[in-house]
Amino acid sequence: MAEEIKLKVKNLYKIFGSHPKKAMKLLEQGLTKDEIFKKTETTVGVQDASFDIYTGEIFVIMGLSGSGKSTMVRMLNRLIEPTAGQVFIDGEDIVSMSTEQLVKMRRKKMSMVFQSFALMPHLTVLQNAAFGLEMDGVDKATREARALQALEQVGLEARAESMPDELSGGMQQRVGLARGLAVDPDILLMDEAFSALDPLIRTEMQDELLKLQAKSKRTIVFISHDLDEAMRIGDRIAIMEGGKVVQVGTPEEILQNPADDYVQAFFRGVDPTNILTAGDIAVDTQVTIPITDGKNPRAGLQRLIKNDRDYAYVVDINRVFKGIVSTDSLREMLDRDDQPNLIHNAYLEGVKSANTNDSLQDILPEVANNHWPLPILNDKGEYLGAISKNLFLRTLYRGEPETEQSEGEKV
Amino acid sequence: MRLFNFEEQLIPLDEWIQVFVDWLVLNYREFFQILKVPVEISLNGLEWLFFTLPPWLIIVAFAFSAWRYAGKRVTIFTILTFFLIGYLGLWENTMTTLAMVITAVLFCAVAGIPLGIMAGRSDRFEMFLRPGLDVMQTTPAFVYLIPVVMLFSIGTVSGILATIVFALPPIVRLTNLGIRQVHPELIEAAIAFGATPWQVLRKVQFPLAMPSIMAGLNQTIMMALSMVVIAALIGAGGLGTPVVQGLNTLEIGLATIGGLSIVLLAMVLDRITQGMAQK
Numbered sequence: 002m003a004e005e006i007k008l009k010v011k012n013l014y015k016i017f018g019s020h021p022k023k024a025m026k027l028l029e030q031g032l033t034k035d036e037i038f039k040k041t042e043t044t045v046g047v048q049d050a051s052f053d054i055y056t057g058e059i060f061v062i063m064g065l066s067g068s069g070k071s072t073m074v075r076m077l078n079r080l081i082e083p084t085a086g087q088v089f090i091d092g093e094d095i096v097s098m099s100t101e102q103l104v105k106m107r108r109k110k111m112s113m114v115f116q117s118f119a120l121m122p123h124l125t126v127l128q129n130a131a132f133g134l135e136m137d138g139v140d141k142a143t144r145e146a147r148a149l150q151a152l153e154q155v156g157l158e159a160r161a162e163s164m165p166d167e168l169s170g171g172m173q174q175r176v177g178l179a180r181g182l183a184v185d186p187d188i189l190l191m192d193e194a195f196s197a198l199d200p201l202i203r204t205e206m207q208d209e210l211l212k213l214q215a216k217s218k219r220t221i222v223f224i225s226h227d228l229d230e231a232m233r234i235g236d237r238i239a240i241m242e243g244g245k246v247v248q249v250g251t252p253e254e255i256l257q258n259p260a261d262d263y264v265q266a267f268f269r270g271v272d273p274t275n276i277l278t279a280g281d282i283a284v285d286t287q288v289t290i291p292i293t294d295g296k297n298p299r300a301g302l303q304r305l306i307k308n309d310r311d312y313a314y315v316v317d318i319n320r321v322f323k324g325i326v327s328t329d330s331l332r333e334m335l336d337r338d339d340q341p342n343l344i345h346n347a348y349l350e351g352v353k354s355a356n357t358n359d360s361l362q363d364i365l366p367e368v369a370n371n372h373w374p375l376p377i378l379n380d381k382g383e384y385l386g387a388i389s390k391n392l393f394l395r396t397l398y399r400g401e402p403e404t405e406q407s408e409g410e411k412v
Numbered sequence: 413m414r415l416f417n418f419e420e421q422l423i424p425l426d427e428w429i430q431v432f433v434d435w436l437v438l439n440y441r442e443f444f445q446i447l448k449v450p451v452e453i454s455l456n457g458l459e460w461l462f463f464t465l466p467p468w469l470i471i472v473a474f475a476f477s478a479w480r481y482a483g484k485r486v487t488i489f490t491i492l493t494f495f496l497i498g499y500l501g502l503w504e505n506t507m508t509t510l511a512m513v514i515t516a517v518l519f520c521a522v523a524g525i526p527l528g529i530m531a532g533r534s535d536r537f538e539m540f541l542r543p544g545l546d547v548m549q550t551t552p553a554f555v556y557l558i559p560v561v562m563l564f565s566i567g568t569v570s571g572i573l574a575t576i577v578f579a580l581p582p583i584v585r586l587t588n589l590g591i592r593q594v595h596p597e598l599i600e601a602a603i604a605f606g607a608t609p610w611q612v613l614r615k616v617q618f619p620l621a622m623p624s625i626m627a628g629l630n631q632t633i634m635m636a637l638s639m640v641v642i643a644a645l646i647g648a649g650g651l652g653t654p655v656v657q658g659l660n661t662l663e664i665g666l667a668t669i670g671g672l673s674i675v676l677l678a679m680v681l682d683r684i685t686q687g688m689a690q691k
Contacts, residue, residue: 108606119601123619133605
């Protein structure tokens with residue numbers, strides 16, 4: 002996919018404390034964060050971060066507290082000054098912008114939603130939503146009209162004249178979201194925006210965000226410490242640990258190939274059946290019998306015996322899935338000996354197939370109820386591979402030490 | 413053992429100060445006299461107003477603001493206080509005192525709120541300002557009455573200047589506090605939405621510091637009232653005059669009604685301004 006880069010982060014560093022230069026030198030010498038803290042009393046917040054964020058995607062930066070994710074997002078709009086490195090928005094370096102340019106960029110291109118909501122307690126909901134426009138000098142009538150529109154988007158237009166403290170947490174964050182949307186930014190920064198909400202409200206807000214995103218694609222940088230959240234809403238995820246970006250990729254990529262133990266530890270508590278699809282784990286290691294071979298079922302039987310498999314998957318010349326035969330069904334057919342050349346006479350009954358996009362949750366009953374591995378097809382009906390009980394279980398155990406070995410088997 | 417020789421004065425600080433003040437008076441008296449002008453104008457204006465307006469209108473005005481901001485009970489209390497003061501024969505003194513207090517508070521607010529805001533936004537400025545405020549607040553008024561008289565001569569205006577010095581710290585401190593109490597997240601949010609430092613101050617910090625600033629104003633009014641008697645010592649008029657006169661001539665009754673009026677007036681002003689702060 003040729004994605005357009007909206008935001009490019011290049012070798013970004015943040016060092017807190019009074020001797021950032023000294024700490025940078027020590028970093029170059031390869032000292033760790035802790036060693037540097039002992040030597041210079043400075044804290045490395047973000048270390049050599051580089052990644053691209055594409056137009057229209059939800060990019061989640063995930064990490065535990067202290068991983069530098071909040072520092073990272075604040076360097077994107079320079080609420081925190083980077084120590085070194087660059088941040089490009091549409092090719093323009095934010096780090097070298099003058100104060101005026103920066104203020105303009107914040108007003109027009111980038112808005113932010115905060116974990117603590119950070120609504121102005123002395124302003125009404127409408128005035129809060131209009132805050133960014135007010136800073137930009139938009140006249141009262143226009144800004145209130147646009148703020149009301151933004152409130153409509155989050156379903157709060159009825160509460161426009163309320164004060165923020167009269168609203169529930171979820172509603173307050175909707176106002177926060179409306180404030181971010183009212184300026185119609187290219188990029189929306191969301192700093193743990195839903196972390197302070199109840200789990201139910203949080204899910205509701207995530208759905209709301211996805212709904213808004215479906216209507217008009219914005220580039221969203223979402224900070225989260227919650228993996229489930231990252232998996233639910235993220236198009237791509239960057240995982241941070243100790244100030245470093247350790248992995249960037251789609252949720253599937255990261256779940257399939259965690260870069261290191263830290264990333265893997267993250268996923269240990271996650272239920273992979275929600276995230277992985279059948280296509281993600283299906284493997285093409287079963288015996289397939291092209292239908293041309295089907296003219297000679299004996300050859301098929303031979304291959305099954307040779308490969309020590311019980312089931313074979315019959316496909317036509319375009320690899321379109323036709324059915325499953327077993328050693329037993331083939332033998333039975335050959336014994337009957339009436340029309341031995343037509344392999345479809347040996348097809349097992351009750352065979353179902355699944356699409357690559359089905360979630361593991363969806364295919365679980367089929368995998369569990371049948372002896373044969375479930376065939377996985379793409380939209381054209383072509384056979385891509387199968388999922389056995391064994392494979393399914395191994396996926397569930399991902400993250401446990403045995404995974405390393407089974408991974409080798411799979412490939 | 414020269415080190416512990418405390419018999420003779422080694423540091424003649426008193427002489428140095430004497431010389432300094434003499435030098436100041438000799439060379440800069442003109443300058444200090446000019447400083448009096450704005451205070452004088454404002455005082456005369458207010459005095460003229462309070463003496464020209466009929467007493468009933470003044471009572472109605474105070475009663476109305478009491479009713480508007482502080483409720484029924486304070487309104488009744490306000491009306492009773494003004495009638496009592498009137499019947500005690502201290503109406504004119506009270507009007508002078510009101511004009512003095514309002515003038516002093518006006519200048520305290522004009523100087524103190526910006527100072528407090530600057531202190532609230534800069535740690536260094538606060539560090540520099542704090543000892544100054546401590547000195548202003550703790551130096552016994554009698555100590556600086558003499559230099560004040562030397563520089564500004566005696567009279568009501570000098571009394572107000574001494575009052576300003578004494579009553580300024582609370583409004584500076586509470587403005588500073590109010591600015592500092594604004595949640596850093598709110599300031600961060602404002603900056604994230606492209607607010608300039610001036611916009612942060614005007615749209616976020618100042619409105620949110622308002623209750624604290626009003627509390628500071630209330631304290632400044634109280635401090636200004638507490639200086640009324642001391643100001644009378646250097647010839648300022650108002651409710652301090654009967655007190656000082658009563659003390660000098662041992663007319664305990666006269667001193668008491670002066671003191672009582674000050675206390676009642678203080679209570680009225682306190683309740684009304686507190687009500688304003690809460691609104």
